[in-house]
Amino acid sequence: MTDQLTTDAADSESKIQLVTFRVNDILLGISIDCVQEINRLLDVTAVPGASRLIHGVVNLRGEVVTVIDAHQLFGVRSQTNPENQRNLVLRVDGEQIGILVDEIADILTIRQCDLSPRPSNLRSVDRRFIDSVFLTSGSIVVVLDASSLVNAIDQSDKAEPALA
Known part of the structure; x- marks a missing residue:
């Protein structure tokens, strides 16, 4: 009985959940542990002089939250009606x-061991944002590293200073 409990505990610890989403035709995922909420695009305020990477800021229950434009981040165009777009708050x-x-897209529950290291030939997403990949039947989910997204905001501030 104890062996079964140990096996069950090991199985539950080795599984992760990913929130999956699309940016253009790229299927991406991020750990559900980082996702605070998903909402329709709120009223976004543009930030004068901000990097192209920054879509703007939103007021989320009294907190100002910077919104990254994933299309700019990955160098792709939007392929959807703006009414279908969502703000993934991390x-x-x-x-x-x-x-x-x-x-x-969906929430996937997968085993940690089914994730593969980021491949060197994946060109659709900047490698510095990739944590790993997950192969499903017929598609690939690019799993993002949430910390690198926060760092992208910091780097965009340094790379493109605001005009005086």
């Missing part, structure tokens, strides 16, 4: 960020 290392995505 909480990473105590910070909140939003990501503008074309649509939310």
Whole structure:
């Protein structure tokens, strides 16, 4: 009986859940542990002089949250009606960020061992944002590293200073 409990505990610990979403025709995923909420695109306020990467900021129950435009981040165009777009709000290392995505796909529960290291030939997404990949029947889910998305905001501030 104890062996069965140990096996069940090991199985539950080795599984993760991913929120999957699309940006253009790229299927992406991110750990559900980082996802605070998913909402329709709220009223976004443009930030004068901000990087092209920054879609704007939103007021989320009194907190100002920076929203990244995933299309700019990955260098692709939106392929959906703006009414279908969603704001994926993440909480990473105590910070909140939003990501503008074309649509939310699904929540996947997968075994940790089914994730593969990021391949060197994957060109649709900047490698620095990739944690791993998950192969499904007929498609690939690019699993993002949430911390690198927060770092992208910091780097965009340094790369494109606001005009005086």
